[in-house]
Amino acid sequence: MEHETHSRKGKAAEYLQGIIVLVVLGVFTAIEYVIGTADDIPLFSSTLIPLTLIAVVKAGVIINYYMHISHMWNPEDEVDEGHAE
């Protein structure tokens, strides 16, 4: 019973994390779009560096939260998060 409640909470937390990651990616994509399509942004002389930096951050978010790269060297995380039962 207690295990089931814990598992349900873990699942809800993981679903919520997925939604938060999606929102973060959406916000970064919107910022990219504005930087890339605005004719003249005084902040940047070239859009290459800010756009590349944002893309690197987005990729890092996906690799960390969706691809779970940390499970490669720290599989115990899964047990802690309730992934492996």
Next chain:
Amino acid sequence: MSTTALEPIAHHSTVIEHDGHHGGLIPIAPERQLQFNRLGMWLFIISETFLFAGILIMRIVLGRNEDGFTRPELSQSLGLLITSILLVSSFFVNRAEVAIKHNDRFQFNLSTFLAILLGLIFVGGVVYEWDEALNHFKPDGHIEGGLFFFMTGVHALHVITGVLFLLIVFFNGIRGHYSSKSHWGVESAALYWHFVDVVWVFFYVALYLIGTVPETVAH
């Protein structure tokens, strides 16, 4: 005990047994096998990364003139739309993975189906973009056009492969092949799909956002 995929097998004599009847084959504990599977998948992804990194470098080196970086004339709204579609599909793949880890089969099947649908819509968007682009430039017309068709073509091929991968996972899921304890197929398909998404994160910037449309390309 801490175990990682990179540790020598000999350190785990409690779970590894030498089997003389199978010509020296060593049975591996399931959790250990999972770590090897993950390592293999990540090595495959790293090898694919070299391909896409090379393509990106090619775009940076070739896609510029004396005024700076150039890009083909493309529909910005369509680029943003298909990018968003791919990001949302990654969300549903992640949701499917979480669902099967918790034996939530309905959510797993629904999320996998939606991810497949969004993947197909993405491919449809790329095909539509190709059709539109062909009205303005040809693959062999100028360097921006050639880069556009090559980069989107190679990526779309990977998306189609990912859709096929997800379709196999979907049908296996319907037949109840996965559980919270055994779902490597789901995990590997998710890894592949997210990787394809990461590639597009960079391709979107490289194709749609960096640089300006040169006058010889603009209409």
